[in-house]
Amino acid sequence: MDLFIKLSQFLLSLSLLIVLHELGHFIPAKLFKTRVEKFYLFFDVKYSLIKKKIGETEYGIGWLPLGGYVKISGMIDESMDKEQMALPPQPWEFRSKPAWQRLIIMLGGVTVNFILAFIIYIGMAFAYGDTYIANEDLKDGLLVENKTMQKVGFKTGDHIVSVDGEKIVKFDNDLTMKVIMAKEVIIKRGATEQTINMPNDFVDQLSKVEKKSLLDIRMPFVVGPISEGSKNTALMPKDIIVSVNGQTTKYYDQAKTVFENNKNKTVTALILRDEKEIKLPIQINSEGKLGIGIGRLGMESLEKLGYYKVSKQEFGLLESIPVGITRGKDQLVGYGKQLKMIFNPETKAYKQVGGFKAIFDIFPKTWSWEMFWTITALLSIMLGVMNLLPIPALDGGHVMFLLYEIISGKKPSDKFLENAQLVGFVLLITLLLFANGNDVYKAIVGK
Structure with a gap:
């Protein structure tokens, strides 16, 4: 499915x-009284799946989904x-x-x-407005688990101040791409600002490590599905681990560190379940894990728990026009920068060029308009x-x-x-x- x-x-x-x-070719061709012999979705090599001639033009669907064409006389x-x-x-x-x-x-x-x-x-x-977390509301910085990001100098808890001189106002999906294509990123770590110079072959380096997000918001440790054979069957999906042995674990990465430091031990965890706090003994295995899946919370739940303030901006029809134009312009400029990286041998970005499977993989497994x-x-x-x-x-x-x-x-x-x-x-x-x-x-x- x-x-x-x-x-x-x-x-x-x-x-x-x-x-x-x-159609962009077809319409002006017809306006200038130029004959269009064929109009095809996909290529009709040897034969067509569907075809019908209307007037001087044959319309059809080919069997090879590598593009389409209009044949102009x-x-x-x-x-x-x-x-x-x-x-x-x-x-x-x-x-x-x-x-x-x-x-x-x-x-x-x-x-x-x-x-x-x-x-x-x-x-x-x-239709959707703009939903985001203001950069200034990321009080405890971002989660950085990607080894390549860590290698170039990023750490969990860093706060990104600017990318190539552009001040970061909000955390959204565009931030990751900006960092990937950046030459210089300024971060705030604690009370001091530091400059991270991005290597030319950063994209190539990224391809050689495990597929983890480059940047993400820090989330609480949320219990997911309980694995078969786990000794922590008292835990339930959606439980939130807020402390271990009295040590606060506000975020997933903090809880993970505590678990790794207590391998093969039984510890007492404070659990938030259905807005109530309960204490449970949990067993940590030799790998520093609990034998459970990891769950995630939606933005509304995170806001309700006091982790983040989620900003939602809605636009009327006329307001949407400049917003959409700006968004399109930014994407156009961004793609131009990506092409520049691909054609620059020093970046080795050409190694990551993908075909139809790469495009296919972009689409999610669940339908989302x-x-x-x-x-x-x-x-x-x-x-x-x-x-x-x-x-x-x-x-x-x-x-x-x-x-x-x-x-x-x-x-x-x-x-x-x-x-x-x-x-x-x-x-x-x-x-x-x-x-x-x-x-x-x-x-x-x-x-």
């Missing part, structure tokens, strides 16, 4: 992005239709249209991708940026040649464009194999 939910979200998001991207594209290009140009063909019209047609797809992302962010601001739209908006930005890369066979490659034509007044020959398309296609296949090969490698080695 979990797999079905993830797959459903993945295919729905991918289909939505592909159809709207191709008189255009040198991935179809490499040399027979059509050998015939005299016709008024309805792409090659017969003025360069400015061809440029609008080619920019249509990425334009729709960016507009879609901004619309989603505006809609999410209106909020997460679905968050991921879809990000993927829309990624699709737009990637398609703008000046690689022949991508929209950006066509745009590059069209800009050359507009500026110089000289149109590249069909032969040159055919060869460029072939080179671009080979390059894209290579990148596709590399990205998906990384997925396979990680699956084999378990990283």
Whole structure:
């Protein structure tokens, strides 16, 4: 069932992005009276799952979910239709249209991708508002269990003051990505501030350790499922361990340290259960553990217990517009920084480039519209940026040649464009194999 939910979200998001991207090409092509021969979701290699011809255009769904396409008459594209290009140009063909019209047609797809992302962010601001913990309310700092984070200098209890000169106002999902891409992070440890210089290959280092969150809020020690064979059957799920042998354990990491210091011992724990405190003897095994799963509390419960103040900001429709635009701009800039890291050999970030499995893994196992739209908006930005890369066979490659034509007044020959398309296609296949090969490698080695 979990797999079905993830797959459903993945295919729905991918289909939505592909159809709207191709509509971005289709609509201006039709407005400029350019014939569109095919409009396909997914690729119809050899055969189609569904197809129907309406007017001059065949609409269909292919069987290979690696993208989609519109086939525009008189255009040198991935179809490499040399027979059509050998015939005299016709008024309805792409090659017969003025360069400015061809440029609008080619920019249509990425334009729709960016507009879609901004619309989603505006809609999410209106529907969900903004829920976060103010940075100043993290009185006892953050939880840092990731070994790579610890290696570069972070410790549990640190309070992040700024990242690359940007003052951190709130703790949210964006903070982790900011730290990953940072060059300099200023933290407050106790009463003093310290500067942590992030290594160039930090992303590569992260891939070589266990998959733990980089930064998280400090949580109480919450009892989860009781493991079979555990000697602590008196504990119940959702119990909170607030002290051990009289020593306060407000947070999970504090309780964990106490347990590790009392291996093979029976200790007295003060338990908070249903808002009442009770004392129970608990047994710690030779590994410093209790033989139980670890539970988590939601933000509302943490706020009720007095751990954090959760800030909730709601926006009206008009207020949502600048909020969504700012959010989209930040994501666009952030993705640009990620690409810069990937193309910088010193960071070794290229090793973490993923393919379709990496995208599939982003989606949660439970259906959440909020997460679905968050991921879809990000993927829309990624699709737009990637398609703008000046690689022949991508929209950006066509745009590059069209800009050359507009500026110089000289149109590249069909032969040159055919060869460029072939080179671009080979390059894209290579990148596709590399990205998906990384997925396979990680699956084999378990990283």
